[in-house]
Amino acid sequence: MIKRLLFLSLFFIVNLCYAQIPSKSDNSLDPYLNNHNEWFQTKEANRIAENILLWQRITGGWPKNEDMTVTVDPVLEKTLKEDHSRVDDSTIDNKATVIQLRFLANYLVSNKQYDKKFLHSFLRGLDYLFEAQYPHGGWPQFYPFHYKPFFREITFNDNAMTNVMELLLSLQDERYSSIVGEYSQKINISFNKGLDLILKLQIVQNGVLTGWCQQYDFKTLKPTDARIYEVPSIASLETAGILKFLMKIKNPSPEIKKSIEGGVKWLQQSRIDGYKLVVQRDEADLVIDRYIVASPTSEKLWARFYEISSNRPIFIGRDGIVKHSIQEIERERRAGYEFYIHGLESTYEKEYPLWKKNNP
Numbered sequence: 035m036i037k038r039l040l041f042l043s044l045f046f047i048v049n050l051c052y053a054q055i056p057s058k059s060d061n062s063l064d065p066y067l068n069n070h071n072e073w074f075q076t077k078e079a080n081r082i083a084e085n086i087l088l089w090q091r092i093t094g095g096w097p098k099n100e101d102m103t104v105t106v107d108p109v110l111e112k113t114l115k116e117d118h119s120r121v122d123d124s125t126i127d128n129k130a131t132v133i134q135l136r137f138l139a140n141y142l143v144s145n146k147q148y149d150k151k152f153l154h155s156f157l158r159g160l161d162y163l164f165e166a167q168y169p170h171g172g173w174p175q176f177y178p179f180h181y182k183p184f185f186r187e188i189t190f191n192d193n194a195m196t197n198v199m200e201l202l203l204s205l206q207d208e209r210y211s212s213i214v215g216e217y218s219q220k221i222n223i224s225f226n227k228g229l230d231l232i233l234k235l236q237i238v239q240n241g242v243l244t245g246w247c248q249q250y251d252f253k254t255l256k257p258t259d260a261r262i263y264e265v266p267s268i269a270s271l272e273t274a275g276i277l278k279f280l281m282k283i284k285n286p287s288p289e290i291k292k293s294i295e296g297g298v299k300w301l302q303q304s305r306i307d308g309y310k311l312v313v314q315r316d317e318a319d320l321v322i323d324r325y326i327v328a329s330p331t332s333e334k335l336w337a338r339f340y341e342i343s344s345n346r347p348i349f350i351g352r353d354g355i356v357k358h359s360i361q362e363i364e365r366e367r368r369a370g371y372e373f374y375i376h377g378l379e380s381t382y383e384k385e386y387p388l389w390k391k392n393n394p
Contacts, residue, residue, distance in 0.1 A: 243296025
């Protein structure tokens with residue numbers, strides 16, 4: 035019993051410390067994806083593509099939070115070659131695997147002549163996504179399964195599954211036909227399964243479509259929890275991400291249209307007016323507290339989580355107990371987790387009107 039208590043105490047301390055450490059670059063490849071074809075024909079583009087191959091695991095996927103634009107010296111190259119056989123860190127979290135595949139796709143279609151190893155790596159990455167997808171269409175956060183149970187749940191958290199779906203949608207464009215080849219059918223099948231599941235998982239309140247949860251049980255398909263402060267709920271940020279994805283689908287079915295209409299209406303109605311978010315920082319510019327105050331110059335705010343039964347904003351500390359005010363949870367979680375979200379209004383102020391105009 036004593037050993038178990040010591041272990042649990044150590045586990046809590048390690049995870050608490052880990053939560054305070056800023057992650058390495060999650061999106062180091064992002065700035066390059068908007069470059070023109072000419073850039074992808076440069077030596078710099080080739081160097082980064084070589085790096086991407088070095089970081090790819092035997093699974094076909096990639097790890098997260100790695101800056102793959104760095105100069106790889108002999109020491110790092112040796113480490114990466116040793117890590118190639120790892121099967122415990124391939125993931126779609128923080129854009130991992132998706133962003134590498136996007137870079138390789140642009141690199142391949144921008145070069146008339148390329149080493150076949152880049153195409154091989156790209157197709158292995160797609161195979162990883164196909165293999166990781168559940169028969170019902172969802173994707174877990176990690177595959178093969180990680181040591182934390184919630185990593186195998188269907189994950190919309192931070193747009194994980196949504197990023198995969200957007201990748202598969204873009205690869206159906208004629209621009210990528212030369213590199214996709216026979217994989218086009220697999221891409222379509224995988225995409226359609228994922229789309230059917232997204233529509234199925236939209237939460238219904240009293241017969242009305244609302245938004246989506248951050249994660250769903252991979253067996254029962256019911257909303258479920260992840261970390262102790264991420265409980266089953268309607269998640270505003272992930273809902274906005276899913277809606278923006280759905281609005282990119284050409285010739286949407288009646289089911290997709292109904293889903294978008296319901297989700298957009300929920301997002302509008304869930305906005306918190308009359309308040310502004312206060313973020314306190316210390317001398318080192320680190321966030322030390324977050325809370326809202328009543329203000330005549332109110333901001334457009336959303337809670338990150340809404341209670342499924344009541345649609346009330348909820349806040350959860352490390353005790354896992356749901357509260358209805360951010361001031362009721364500990365300061366460490368108020369500072370360390372974004373329980374309030376800005377910027378979701380673009381979903382219904384910009385994307386939705388344009389979508390509605392094209393899909394009356």
